[in-house]
Amino acid sequence: MNDPIDEALEAARLTPPADFAARVMAEIASHQKPAHARLPPRTRLAREAAEWLALGGAVVAGLAQLLPLLFGLWTFTNAG
Amino acid sequence: MEIPKVVERVLAGDRQAFAEVVTSYQAPLFGYLGRMGLPQARAEEIAQETFLRAWTRLADFDSRRGSFSTWLYTIAHRLALNEIGRSATRLELAMTADYEAACDAPAPADSLVAEQRRQQLRAALLQLPARDRAAVALAYIEDLALAEVARIEGCTVGAIKTRLHRARRRLAALLEDNRE
Secondary structure, X not given: OOOHHHHHHHHOOXXXXXXXXXXXXXXXXXXXXXXXXXXXXXXXXXXHHHHHHHHXXXXXXXXXXXXXXXXXXXXXXXXX | OOHHHHHHXXXXXXXOXXXXXXXXXXXXXXXXXXXXXXXXXXXXXXXXXXXXXXXHOHHHOOOOOOOHHHHHHHHHHHHHHHHHHOHHHHHHHHHHHHHHHHHHOXXXXXXXXXXXXXXXXXXXXXXXXXHHHHHHHHHOOOOOOHHHHHHHHOOOXXXXXXXXXXXXXXXXXXXXXXXX
């Protein structure tokens, strides 16, 4: 390794302790199940569908506000 | 290791499958944290916290949006930047690095010279601005492409290339200064 920058980056490298994975798994064992495991796939799909539905509703509501405004502007500019 | 399958196994309740994730990613993660200038003890804490968060938030991982490694390193990157961002810690990092060097230095002269050189190199790396150092540290993770580094950093590939160029130039200058 001749490049001093590569050498610097290699010098800074740390290594995990031999028992690191075991320590992490022991810590995980003391936790509850991960959040995703508490939600069955169908619940997740239903939640995603509800999010899309809410987004669609917001878009419709926004258009319902915007279109009358545009129509009003168009009427006003053509009134004369 | 096929991460999507391992993730599926974890989702199905196979907790031990997550050990494969930890084993696969621990070495590159520690490499990255070291290049960010963190001492061993801090790196261990952050690496552990990274895997714990990945475990608890696995539901948020969506393979359609990006690779698992990008997702995992994003968690680690934010934790590392938070750690480095604390001004008191920055001083502590430098002091700890020096302390560790003094304690770890072996007696034989050759090893001592090598260790001193190693410390000079680390010190030079620590003098880089955190953002530039982050770009370098991420770019040296083997399985991350520049586009993924840019995604983790939340910027363009061009910006990452600029940071890398600037960091390498600054690092070269610092190393040159040390040599004189």
